[in-house]
Amino acid sequence: MTVFICNDISIDNMKSHQHFSLKKNNSFAVAATTPVIYYPKNEKELQSLSEITEHEFYILGEGSNTLFVEDKAPVMIKPEFLGIRVEESNHFYDVHVASGENWHSLVCFCIEQGINGLENLALIPGSVGAAPVQNIGAYGVEIADFIESVTWFCFQTNKSVLLSKAQCEFDYRASIFKKSLKNKGIITYVTLRFPKNWQAELSYKGLSCLPKNSKAIDIMDTVIGIRNSKLPDPKLIPNAGSFFKNPLVSPDKFSLMKAAYPKIPYYPQEDGSIKLAAGWLIEVSGLKGYQMNGASVHDQQALVLTNSNAASGASIKKLAEYVQRIVCDRFEISLQPEVRMIAEHGEITLGDLS
Numbered sequence: 001m002t003v004f005i006c007n008d009i010s011i012d013n014m015k016s017h018q019h020f021s022l023k024k025n026n027s028f029a030v031a032a033t034t035p036v037i038y039y040p041k042n043e044k045e046l047q048s049l050s051e052i053t054e055h056e057f058y059i060l061g062e063g064s065n066t067l068f069v070e071d072k073a074p075v076m077i078k079p080e081f082l083g084i085r086v087e088e089s090n091h092f093y094d095v096h097v098a099s100g101e102n103w104h105s106l107v108c109f110c111i112e113q114g115i116n117g118l119e120n121l122a123l124i125p126g127s128v129g130a131a132p133v134q135n136i137g138a139y140g141v142e143i144a145d146f147i148e149s150v151t152w153f154c155f156q157t158n159k160s161v162l163l164s165k166a167q168c169e170f171d172y173r174a175s176i177f178k179k180s181l182k183n184k185g186i187i188t189y190v191t192l193r194f195p196k197n198w199q200a201e202l203s204y205k206g207l208s209c210l211p212k213n214s215k216a217i218d219i220m221d222t223v224i225g226i227r228n229s230k231l232p233d234p235k236l237i238p239n240a241g242s243f244f245k246n247p248l249v250s251p252d253k254f255s256l257m258k259a260a261y262p263k264i265p266y267y268p269q270e271d272g273s274i275k276l277a278a279g280w281l282i283e284v285s286g287l288k289g290y291q292m293n294g295a296s297v298h299d300q301q302a303l304v305l306t307n308s309n310a311a312s313g314a315s316i317k318k319l320a321e322y323v324q325r326i327v328c329d330r331f332e333i334s335l336q337p338e339v340r341m342i343a344e345h346g347e348i349t350l351g352d353l354s
């Protein structure tokens with residue numbers, strides 16, 4: 001029997017590593033070391049972590065939305081819950097999937113089984129467990145469109161609870177898991193519901209040229225083609241996709257912007273606010289291709305910051321702060337990061353530790 005010891009707490013049988021380099025566990029490929037990483041694979045193993053979770057820790061999926069900003073990182077919990085189960089009823093497919101599964105593999109699995117709906121969300125990196133956290137979205141579709149429930153293990157009660165879609169409080173790149181439930185528990189399973197009378201979502205730029213009767217697999221292939229041509233592959237140029245969220249502005253602010261920049265791209269929202277393209281704001285600020293200490297604003301996609309030359313996490317954060325400042329000086333809009341920034345003692349935001 002293997003027993004791992006950490007801070008006088010022994011965790012029987014659970015896979016873990018001490019003094020572990022996270023360089024291969026984050027898509028920015030920055031070097032950071034955690035004192036210990038645990039890989040719980042079932043509820044019993046999560047229960048044994050209750051004392052660990054009274055101290056600083058971070059839940060790590062595949063690290064594709066995470067920037068380690070210091071050489072040291074907190075204790076990591078990386079869930080390795082695995083498995084996919086499909087239930088079919090007259091009108092729906094319900095897919096129950098464990099949080100440690102890879103998101104894109106789930107999309108491919110569903111399409112292969114004739115379960116349509118996730119095709120627009122193909123090739124988004126990361127784990128299934130992280131997907132509801134920021135309500136991943138692309139090409140006019142969000143995971144929230146399909147969530148039936150989320151099973152969430154609470155560290156305080158040491159029990160699992162089933163949260164309905166409404167209880168998850170999904171919003172644009174947001175959910176309850178980023179707010180009041182942040183660091184209080186772990187998503188262990190997600191249940192997605194797909195109506196059998198599937199309708200393709202082709203309204204988004206890039207997909208609108210496809211025929212209305214396109215098959216889901218053709219939409220998925222188109223999405224993969226567009227993503228491969230537009231976004232830098234993190235394996236070649238380390239990055240975490242969009243670094244900033246697209247900002248929402250009031251109609252008054254938008255009128256001023258539109259008068260000054262008639263060609264500004266914009267997306268009216270149901271609540272009356274207007275979503276602007278953060279990448280456009282960065283590009284018009286003259287920052288496309290800008291480089292600083294090994295970190296760069298990508299020269300094709302200004303919304304993507306990259307680790308172009310062995311940058312530290314701190315350097316990438318400094319570049320993000322610079323971008324935020326320049327855009328704010330020019331447009332009086334404060335870009336907010338989508339990427340989670342993790343220091344030795346927990347999560348921080350831009351401006352902290354500077």
Ligand SMILES: Cc1cc2nc3c(=O)[nH]c(=O)nc-3n(C[C@H](O)[C@H](O)[C@H](O)COP(=O)(O)OP(=O)(O)OC[C@H]3O[C@@H](n4cnc5c(N)ncnc54)[C@H](O)[C@@H]3O)c2cc1C
Pocket residue numbers: 027058059060061062063064065066079099124125126127128129130131133134135136137138177185186187188231232233234239240241242340
């Ligand atoms: C090239 C590229 C393209 C991208 N494109 C998109 C896109 O189109 N749309 C989009 O929305 N995102 C996109 N992203 C961002 C990223 O893919 C998503 O945010 C993804 O869901 C992150 O998954 P992860 O497992 O890597 O999360 P991590 O970075 O490991 O974690 C992200 C957050 O989720 C939390 N978390 C992880 N697992 C769990 C769990 N089981 N329970 C509770 N909390 C958990 C973490 O604590 C952290 O706060 C892109 C990233 C890259 C690198």
